[in-house]
Amino acid sequence: MEKFINQGDKDTRSGFGEGLTELGRSNDNVVALCADLTGSLKMNVFAEENPERFFQTGIAEANMIGLAAGLATGGKIPFTGTFANFSTGRVYDQIRQSVAYSNKNVKICASHAGITLGEDGATHQILEDIGLMKMLPGMTVINTCDFNQTKSATIEISNFDGPVYLRFGRPKVANFTSSSEKFKIGKGLKLKDGNDVTIVATGHLVWEAIKASEKLAENGINAEIINIHTIKPLDEDIILQSVSKTGCLVSAEEHNIYGGLGESISRLLVTKLPSPQEFVGTKDTFGESGPPSELMNKYGLNSSSIYNSAVDVLKRK
Amino acid sequence: MDGDLNNLVPQVRRDILRMVHTVNSGHPGGSLGCVEFFVTLYKRVLKVDDNSDSNDMFILSNGHISPVYYSTLARSGYFKVEELDSFRKIDSRLQGHPTNHDNLPGINISSGSLGQGVSVGLGIALSKKLNNDDSLVYVLTGDGELQEGQNWEAFMFAAAKKVDNIIVTVDYNGQQIDGSTKDVLDIGDLKSKFESFGWKVLELENGNSLNEVYSKLSLAKENSKKGKPIVILMKTVMGNGVDFMMHTHEWHGKAPNDEQLNIALNQNPETLGDY
Numbered sequence: 001m002e003k004f005i006n007q008g009d010k011d012t013r014s015g016f017g018e019g020l021t022e023l024g025r026s027n028d029n030v031v032a033l034c035a036d037l038t039g040s041l042k043m044n045v046f047a048e049e050n051p052e053r054f055f056q057t058g059i060a061e062a063n064m065i066g067l068a069a070g071l072a073t074g075g076k077i078p079f080t081g082t083f084a085n086f087s088t089g090r091v092y093d094q095i096r097q098s099v100a101y102s103n104k105n106v107k108i109c110a111s112h113a114g115i116t117l118g119e120d121g122a123t124h125q126i127l128e129d130i131g132l133m134k135m136l137p138g139m140t141v142i143n144t145c146d147f148n149q150t151k152s153a154t155i156e157i158s159n160f161d162g163p164v165y166l167r168f169g170r171p172k173v174a175n176f177t178s179s180s181e182k183f184k185i186g187k188g189l190k191l192k193d194g195n196d197v198t199i200v201a202t203g204h205l206v207w208e209a210i211k212a213s214e215k216l217a218e219n220g221i222n223a224e225i226i227n228i229h230t231i232k233p234l235d236e237d238i239i240l241q242s243v244s245k246t247g248c249l250v251s252a253e254e255h256n257i258y259g260g261l262g263e264s265i266s267r268l269l270v271t272k273l274p275s276p277q278e279f280v281g282t283k284d285t286f287g288e289s290g291p292p293s294e295l296m297n298k299y300g301l302n303s304s305s306i307y308n309s310a311v312d313v314l315k316r317k
Numbered sequence: 318m319d320g321d322l323n324n325l326v327p328q329v330r331r332d333i334l335r336m337v338h339t340v341n342s343g344h345p346g347g348s349l350g351c352v353e354f355f356v357t358l359y360k361r362v363l364k365v366d367d368n369s370d371s372n373d374m375f376i377l378s379n380g381h382i383s384p385v386y387y388s389t390l391a392r393s394g395y396f397k398v399e400e401l402d403s404f405r406k407i408d409s410r411l412q413g414h415p416t417n418h419d420n421l422p423g424i425n426i427s428s429g430s431l432g433q434g435v436s437v438g439l440g441i442a443l444s445k446k447l448n449n450d451d452s453l454v455y456v457l458t459g460d461g462e463l464q465e466g467q468n469w470e471a472f473m474f475a476a477a478k479k480v481d482n483i484i485v486t487v488d489y490n491g492q493q494i495d496g497s498t499k500d501v502l503d504i505g506d507l508k509s510k511f512e513s514f515g516w517k518v519l520e521l522e523n524g525n526s527l528n529e530v531y532s533k534l535s536l537a538k539e540n541s542k543k544g545k546p547i548v549i550l551m552k553t554v555m556g557n558g559v560d561f562m563m564h565t566h567e568w569h570g571k572a573p574n575d576e577q578l579n580i581a582l583n584q585n586p587e588t589l590g591d592y
Contacts, residue, residue: 031447055478057470058470060473060474062432062436062467063436063439063470063474066434066435066467066471067436068440069433069436070376070426070436070439070440070442070443070444071441072440073374073426073437073441073444074440074443074444074445074448075448078440094433097427097429097430098433098437101418101427102416103417103418104426
């Protein structure tokens, strides 16, 4: 496991901010919009360096999405920034009609996704956004796992022509992927080889999966770990190859088990390679206020849940 | 020019009536009310040149009046008039509500779910400013559509950010599906509302007069780039040009039957050839 050393806790939203800053310097076509959360989204540097290309929309997310669709129509590459809840559920129809159905090159960048938004509680947390976005035809859905991956994803999506939902979070978490690794949309990453069970994780749960695999190894269980950052389009090959070897799978995500990554994987497996699967995710519930780490433990979004699910799924092989 | 447009108007009305009649669905009322606006915009106002990067753009926010949009586009050369016959049929590019999804020339965005077009138009206007492109953005919205809150987010934004290269026209016909806007949800004094939001307001008393539409759009253009977004409150008569469809919301989303179609067509001579 030497490959995955925590280089120091960092928030994924800062990875977005740094990526956007780099884009501001390298690509004149990139524009950014924010609905009164510039500091939270770490968009300040872009805003300061490119005042003419930064649009503060005020607390008006519906208009922000429409503006972005228009800017894309005019040939720009707009990045919108607000919390995940206000990036998706609040503006679903605007995204559906003006962005997705209209195939506009808009990058919807969503911070504070999942339960780790923490103390603000369920009104601001969202555990349904992956489902909402992946159901939209033509929408690419990405959930990055750490600072480095978020930064490289932010840069890479500017080179991709089409609507993208980029989901990241608020808290400082382990930063363990390589800063030099180029982000490839739609390409899963095998983090560790194993023969007994496949663990597929996305977002903040990837580091938890790595920790779980260490404990599993101590107990003689050799887990293969795959980081799926692109939930749609799903890298089906990497999952099928792994499960054809291990025969079972655990999916792990900071999202409702309804509509998330796990469900996409189960659809894949049931049609191509029927295999036992366990789901780590929230169980059709809203979140609540509390410190992020305590919430992750309470809602079973941690390494011990992944560990237990791996043990359970092995029994069903 | 007016002579040509006088010929075009009844032909576009015929297209609208025949399109909705064929598929027994669609929205003739609002479409008929905006014929003069559309033909004036496309034939006399919009600056479009295929060889230029600087072209005016039009966004239709109230997408349900797609029949007048499609007819005007076809009769302006964007696609063949024969294609109008595919309106609302399977495998058509002429969807019930307009979309760029199927690459129909002349359509820049999908609309139909109401209240989104002004925001989109503003985004295009911002991109034009960034590109130092001095062409303009035109948006048409319904009046009932102004009940959608997103419009007011957009109106606030436009004035605050001085987006002055956009001309929004409100189809002020006072009707919506369930009845008159006064009865459904009174939108009140639109002029005062827009002025208090910081917009330059132009009033167009007869939006069914080619001359008045042209002179008001020209005036709007003269007033652009002066620090304020511009709105034209364009009074129109829903169903204009077909006597039994006028001054009522009944034909908002209803197609005429065979007999009604014949009466309506008899009031609008075939001037340029039916599709």
